[in-house]
Amino acid sequence: MKTILTTLNAKYIHTNIAIRYLKAYAEPEYPVEITEYTIKDPVMNIVTDLISKKPKIIGFSCYIWNIEETIKVVKILKKIDPEIQIIVGGPEVSYDVLHWMENVNEFDYIVLGEGEETFKQLLKELHEDLQLENVFGIAFRKDGKVKINPQRNKLDLKTLPSPFRFEEDQKDLSKRVIYIETSRGCPFICQFCLSSIEVGVRYFDREKIKDDIRYLMQNGAKTIKFVDRTFNISRSYAMEMFQFLIDEHLPGTVFQFEITADIMRPEVIEFLNKEAPPGLFRFEIGVQSTNDFTNELVKRKQNFAKLSRTVTMVKEGGKIDQHLDLIAGLPEENYDSFKQTFNDVFAMRPEELQLGFLKMLRGTGLRLDAEKHNYIYMDHSPYEILGNNVLSFDEIIKIKQVEDVLEKYWNDHRMDFTVEYLVSHVFQTPFDFFQEFGTYWEQKGWSRIGHQLEDLYKRLYEFLENTQVKQLPIIEGLMKFDYLSKQKYKPRKPWWKQSFTQDKRSSLYRSIIENPSILGNEFKELELTEKELYKHTMLDTLSFRLESYFHDEIIDETPSAMLVYFDPKTEKPSIFYTGI
Numbered sequence: 266m267k268t269i270l271t272t273l274n275a276k277y278i279h280t281n282i283a284i285r286y287l288k289a290y291a292e293p294e295y296p297v298e299i300t301e302y303t304i305k306d307p308v309m310n311i312v313t314d315l316i317s318k319k320p321k322i323i324g325f326s327c328y329i330w331n332i333e334e335t336i337k338v339v340k341i342l343k344k345i346d347p348e349i350q351i352i353v354g355g356p357e358v359s360y361d362v363l364h365w366m367e368n369v370n371e372f373d374y375i376v377l378g379e380g381e382e383t384f385k386q387l388l389k390e391l392h393e394d395l396q397l398e399n400v401f402g403i404a405f406r407k408d409g410k411v412k413i414n415p416q417r418n419k420l421d422l423k424t425l426p427s428p429f430r431f432e433e434d435q436k437d438l439s440k441r442v443i444y445i446e447t448s449r450g451c452p453f454i455c456q457f458c459l460s461s462i463e464v465g466v467r468y469f470d471r472e473k474i475k476d477d478i479r480y481l482m483q484n485g486a487k488t489i490k491f492v493d494r495t496f497n498i499s500r501s502y503a504m505e506m507f508q509f510l511i512d513e514h515l516p517g518t519v520f521q522f523e524i525t526a527d528i529m530r531p532e533v534i535e536f537l538n539k540e541a542p543p544g545l546f547r548f549e550i551g552v553q554s555t556n557d558f559t560n561e562l563v564k565r566k567q568n569f570a571k572l573s574r575t576v577t578m579v580k581e582g583g584k585i586d587q588h589l590d591l592i593a594g595l596p597e598e599n600y601d602s603f604k605q606t607f608n609d610v611f612a613m614r615p616e617e618l619q620l621g622f623l624k625m626l627r628g629t630g631l632r633l634d635a636e637k638h639n640y641i642y643m644d645h646s647p648y649e650i651l652g653n654n655v656l657s658f659d660e661i662i663k664i665k666q667v668e669d670v671l672e673k674y675w676n677d678h679r680m681d682f683t684v685e686y687l688v689s690h691v692f693q694t695p696f697d698f699f700q701e702f703g704t705y706w707e708q709k710g711w712s713r714i715g716h717q718l719e720d721l722y723k724r725l726y727e728f729l730e731n732t733q734v735k736q737l738p739i740i741e742g743l744m745k746f747d748y749l750s751k752q753k754y755k756p757r758k759p760w761w762k763q764s765f766t767q768d769k770r771s772s773l774y775r776s777i778i779e780n781p782s783i784l785g786n787e788f789k790e791l792e793l794t795e796k797e798l799y800k801h802t803m804l805d806t807l808s809f810r811l812e813s814y815f816h817d818e819i820i821d822e823t824p825s826a827m828l829v830y831f832d833p834k835t836e837k838p839s840i841f842y843t844g845i
Contacts, residue, residue, distance in 0.1 A: 332358070490520075
């Protein structure tokens with residue numbers, strides 16, 4: 266009975282570790298073929314590919330991002346070949362099992378929770394006697410009625426075989442994000458999170474994990490993401506793994522972790538700041554809310570002062586990028602409270618700030634208690650909220666406008682100096698800037714069209730001009746700097762209109778050719794020829810002395826000129842200043 270395990274990933278670069286654990290555990294007794302698709306693949310293409318493999322059993326790994334498309338695929342598969350046995354598992358179908366069995370008749374079996382042993386035992390029965398009552402942790406139908414067998418005991422994770430040693434995966438390791446887990450479970454009970462349902466934390470064998478990481482690196486893996494819910498819950502374990510990765514990493518590899526920042530000890534951060542190579546580690550930190558009452562309602566323990574200390578120490582170390590998460594729509598977090606949360610967290614200037622919206626996941630305590638806070642939410646995945654007793658739908662839409670421009674103008678780091686000036690010196694708070702700009706963005710219809718880099722600059726400038734910002738000449742200078750400092754080559758058509766007249770530009774270039782030292786010794790040492798100067802440099806005016814702002818944080822409104830040299834060998838720009 267040919268068996269296929271599959272899933273629909275959110276993107277091609279993602280990999281599914283769950284189906285690989287199932288395959289590793291089932292074999293060699295029950296051979297399994299793995300194939301992966303994305304949610305953007307046409308449903309008929311997926312169906313055609315699966316049918317062409319002539320399987321008797323297909324298992325789907327289900328999540329909120331793929332359940333709707335998965336159901337479409339399954340329904341068509343069953344119409345083409347009703348004899349194909351469909352097994353589904355994963356967090357989206359492990360809870361509210363009766364709902365799925367009653368509403369999707371094409372699901373023959375649901376595997377509840379941890380699936381390795383359950384899936385293998387189910388395959389055994391499908392190959393042999395169909396004694397389904399003997400398989401713990403499944404739902405199935407018998408005599409027209411849904412049967413749900415009790416879940417089995419938790420596995421000893423140290424006995425699980427590696428999910429990374431399949432020959433067919435080797436060719437793609439360098440192209441995809443590789444997910445790895447060193448533990449399962451979470452010590453916390455946040456009521457909006459599925460991890461709160463599983464009690465306790467269990468660990469895999471450390472030496473096996475290290476061998477897997479060595480194997481992955483040796484075979485080209487570049488991005489390895491740990492999916493442990495709290496990687497640093499055990500300080501000794503985290504320190505051991507950090508030391509191992511520092512000692513044995515290969516150049517170009519990046520490791521990502523989800524950490525709980527308020528329990529990280531200062532000495533751990535000091536160790537990382539001292540020993541970790543820049544760019545080797547990346548931290549993801551769930552802040553969600555800084556409202557103490559809200560955190561109490563969702564049973565979330567968080568010391569924001571300690572969290573801030575950790576984030577600040579890591580940022581000052583300059584070695585590790587940090588991605589901080591917020592959730593809009595938590596209980597009793599109204600619009601003004603969320604604005605405060607946003608500003609509290611943005612004050613730490615994380616490299617990325619992810620603004621998400623509460624999803625009422627099946628099985629979570631918050632979904633079970635939804636009526637207490639008058640939650641309304643989508644009936645279908647991703648079950649995102651539409652409002653509650655303190656946050657209206659209109660306010661949710663306003664916050665979504667913030668999310669849109671936050672992603673483009675902060676997280677993508679297209680104009681760091683410009684945005685920093687805007688949130689520090691122009692708008693009352695960072696949230697106010699992103700909200701006002703986001704609302705304008707939506708009103709102009711820009712959220713529904715694509716954008717080139719130059720468009721993003723033009724649109725910000727138009728917004729600021731429309732808002733009648735007094736500091737616009739200064740902001741324009743910072744925008745020019747941000748734009749040019751990100752270019753590899755001399756841009757053919759910058760986003761702004763050239764401010765020099767042709768005569769003035771020619772005059773300045775002649776002065777530079779005759780006396781290169783007016784741009785400083787560093788420029789003089791480049792010894793550029795006249796041809797190189799015209800071919801590889803760009804000259805423009807500024808309404809103030811930009812170097813004084815960077816050096817002393819002083820706005821000296823003395824007009825100046827900025828010359829940018831785009832080195833064709835290094836593909837890196839160098840910026841120089843002079844008076845005009």
